[in-house]
Amino acid sequence: MIYRSGSDWLGASAKRVVLFGMSGLGKTFLANMLREAGDWFHYSVDYRIGTRYMGEFIADNFKREAMKVPFLRELLLSDSVYIASNITFDNLAPLSTYLGKPGSPSRGGLPFDEYCLRQNQHRRAEMAALLDTRHFMDRARDIYAIPHFVCDSGGSICEVVDPDDPADPVLSALERDLLMVWIKGSDAHTAELVRRFDRAPKPMYYQPQFLEKAWIAYRVEKGLDGDEVNPDDFIRWTYARALAHRQPRYQAMARRGVTVLAEEVAEVRSPADFDALIARAIDRKE
Numbered sequence: 001m002i003y004r005s006g007s008d009w010l011g012a013s014a015k016r017v018v019l020f021g022m023s024g025l026g027k028t029f030l031a032n033m034l035r036e037a038g039d040w041f042h043y044s045v046d047y048r049i050g051t052r053y054m055g056e057f058i059a060d061n062f063k064r065e066a067m068k069v070p071f072l073r074e075l076l077l078s079d080s081v082y083i084a085s086n087i088t089f090d091n092l093a094p095l096s097t098y099l100g101k102p103g104s105p106s107r108g109g110l111p112f113d114e115y116c117l118r119q120n121q122h123r124r125a126e127m128a129a130l131l132d133t134r135h136f137m138d139r140a141r142d143i144y145a146i147p148h149f150v151c152d153s154g155g156s157i158c159e160v161v162d163p164d165d166p167a168d169p170v171l172s173a174l175e176r177d178l179l180m181v182w183i184k185g186s187d188a189h190t191a192e193l194v195r196r197f198d199r200a201p202k203p204m205y206y207q208p209q210f211l212e213k214a215w216i217a218y219r220v221e222k223g224l225d226g227d228e229v230n231p232d233d234f235i236r237w238t239y240a241r242a243l244a245h246r247q248p249r250y251q252a253m254a255r256r257g258v259t260v261l262a263e264e265v266a267e268v269r270s271p272a273d274f275d276a277l278i279a280r281a282i283d284r285k286e
Contacts, residue, residue: 014147026262047089214238
């Protein structure tokens with residue numbers, strides 16, 4: 001680890017962390033709080049994916065839908081309107097909408113092959129965005145003179161790396177430059193995330209092997225062809241299994257850094273609280 005002890009962390013002139021774990025446990029809450037303090041640079045991996053690496057795919061998808069409307073079609077063909085997504089750190093809906101859900105087209109689903117194509121685009125984009133972290137660290141220092149840096153990773157980081165490979169290029173790059181911090185949730189947190197997702201199922205990224213097995217198992221269990229699948233029902237069915245699949249992968253990643261509990265994160269109110277939390281986590285590991 002780049003910080004040898006809690007006191008080493010507390011005395012560092014440049015604190016650098018990458019936060020990872022399940023979505024909904026406080027990564028973006030912490031990153032926003034630190035950024036608002038003024039001396040932390042917030043790098044959002046999901047925002048980078050949606051703007052730099054998948055922005056064109058997202059905009060083209062909007063245009064494809066607009067071309068189905070005669071009024072908009074004429075305006076687009078004459079370059080009279082401009083269509084783009086408005087992704088923000090707190091609103092990634094254009095990215096998730098583009099990823100979509102597999103299943104019956106009449107219910108808003110995508111053919112499975114198209115869904116997998118978009119999943120693969122996201123995989124490549126996420127790996128590239130994670131490897132851009134060093135570039136943004138340099139920008140934060142050289143352009144803005146901001147000393148501290150927080151990388152707010154997406155929940156699917158564990159799906160695009162090999163946590164058990166000491167030479168994984170993405171994890172090696174992150175570990176070399178930042179302290180890796182796993183926000184670990186409890187069984188109660190997982191149950192709440194599942195309940196929340198069940199109320200409003202959202203598109204997400206899955207590891208290819210996991211997705212293939214889930215797609216087959218779901219259709220066998222329900223006795224459905226691909227174009228008969230209810231997209232929301234499939235991703236509800238898959239979500240809890242995806243969380244269970246990710247947990248050991250996060251845990252393996254945490255061997256390269258430190259672990260904090262979601263309950264501890266919920267008590268953080270200031271950058272000083274965050275500093276103290278990370279110092280305790282480092283000393284706890286040592």
